[in-house]
Amino acid sequence: MPGDVAFMEKLVALCKRRGFIFPSSEIYGGINGFWDYGPLGVELKRNIKNAWWQDMVVNPPNGPDGNEIQMVGLDCSIIMNPKVWVASGHATGFSDPMVDCKACKARFRADQFRVVALTADAFSDTAAGSQTFVFSGYGARDEVLEANRKKVEKIAKAQGGDNVLEIRTFLDVRPSARAFVPCPECEQRGHLTDPRSFNLMFKTFVGAMEDASAEAWLRPETAQGIFANYKNVLDTSRVKIPFGIAQIGKAFRNEINPRNYTFRSREFEQMEIEYFCRDEDSMKWYEFWRTTRYQWYVGLGLKSEKLRLRDQTKEELAHYSRACADIEYLFPFSDEHQELEGCAHRGCFDLTQHMQHSGADLNYFEEELWAKFLAERKARGEPELTKDQKSEIAGKPPYRYLPTVIEPSAGADRATLAFLCEAYTEDQKPDAKGAMQTRVYMRFHPRLAPIKAAFLPLVNKDGMPELAEKLYRDAKKHFNAFYDDSGAIGRRYYRQDEAGTPYCVTIDGDTIGATNAQHPGTVTIRDRDTLEQVRVNHTRVIDWLREKIGV
């Protein structure tokens, strides 16, 4: 859908011009689906990732019971044992065979492409038998039958029975018979391609020999590294359920068609939490993370109605998933909301899969609960359990079990793009000559702003540059600051507006104690959004800024 193309073009131009985002390998003509962050962009994205780490790992909010949340970090390798992706389902689920119709240009997933024939021979026999393909359809088996009900009834009547039709997917059609299958869209025969595999995983080779035994994959998500290390974390960090493991890292997907600026990139960065809890508490934790994560975006400035929290419908849920909420943003390139983050209730699907495929015991044992159970028995004077009885009881819930997982999985690049879109603001104001000018400014939350403050001598004389530079160097000990002494003051303010710098500190005659100074020793601090200025003594300006910025 079109969205606001003009807005998007202006934002993309600003990002390029000011050094937020560049196309990857641009001097070689670029490469579709890959992007680089420039000097301002890297600060913005790092601030977003740091805010996430600070707010989710270092100092997360209290949980629903009011207790401190246990959260530890992790940084896993991008390439893992290929068996990981078999266990997770990505090896099969990520690879879809597609069929194209060369006549009408339609494309179909071969496993959703239903071919209906009069006889089973059509699928397995010679070309002659294939003449009995009567029609085809796209979607679930029942949908296809429903959509073609009249045809089905007519055939049933002619054949004198009910279950006369053979329905299989295109994958079951013999290569020699494919030419006789009609296209679900245009119904023409003989224009369908062979099923071609669209594998969304990036393949690589471990070691210098590129043979099949060396095949490996770049991870399509960071989550599996967490599951694979779940036991290690449990054994080394003294965490107890409920607890979370968090990770920020790159992931790779061979998107069929990267589009919409950095939104659908082939290399991207995720910020993921796997939160492990008891199954009976899981919906409570799901609700907690769902709102906590939504509020996190709001608190950092994504507060317009463009941000929304949407619960997935039953039909959208993966088969193992009990609930999932998407945090979505209405980007200017689309008139539909797009996903920034998914908060999924994954049950114990992932740990079950990895336990089965790896053979490792990933069960959690409730030591405290077990000790309590034994103590209570003793207190009641009940006879001591035998070794066999103990292992029987201790081996099952509630003492030994696979925890349930809540997964808030956020896209760092998508969040960065959303914050960029939300920040972009234009307004009209008169310039020094009274002509109306468009002012463009990036309204970043101070925590996210690439540059927190700029230090500007009003004129380059009388010691103003020297004092401005001293303040600038003091400020840099605490936060990212900028010094600029070139050009008219208005022009310098404007440059900082485009970079999204929340505060500009100007050193003027009053600061250096000029004879007619009304407020000796003070600088002016200009607010990016309101354009209002306050005077603060130059000895207090760093503290003033630190308090405002929160560093």
Add this chain to the structure above:
RNA sequence: GCGGGCGUAGCUCAAUGGUAGAGUAUCAGCCUUCCAAGCUGAAUGUUGUGGGUUCGAGUCCCAUCGCCCGCUCCA
């Protein structure tokens, strides 16, 4: 992958098939006491890339790459 559009200086755009230019931004200097276009000077291009037609191609033709829009796809 298909269809349509676009590629000239960092950016915005000029240039009948005949010497590639302007504005802006950048840099150096001057001038400047608060909201981008004050003065002087400097630097800036294999016209996306590769072929072809032509005495001569930014311009015409072909191919290719990239971007934008639509379709398709999106575990």
